[in-house]
Amino acid sequence: MTFKEVFEGIQSFTESVLFAPYDALRLGTESWAMSNVVNWLLSIVGFVAFIYWMGQLKKFNENNEEDRSQTSHGYLGDAPEN
Template structure:
């Protein structure tokens, strides 16, 4: 069973996290290049936020939401 967990460790340390080690080596040369994965995730989050806001504006413009006091039981 010990070899199973060492195999998982080897997969992650020597395989899946290897690109992150290469990015960490770039930190001395360029901060933006070293944090490129974070920038990509921030861009994806920003695009998702804009899409969400556009969908909310669309539903609000169509007056599809029930805004009465009794619309939700917890109000």
């Protein structure tokens, strides 16, 4: 067994086994938009989650529900007295 055969075996395993899920996601189309439908869906879900999270932060900020009295370092605000 030569080094060339070892590297060809690694190549064969990688292309046929490890990249198989990516080949399945291509959906067999030549269209760029159809090939990236998963990326578009994940981007939309992430954007909606970001907007929701920012809305929740704003709601808690307006209600003054967060305790802002303690800081971990003196340069972030008043340091706790020892």
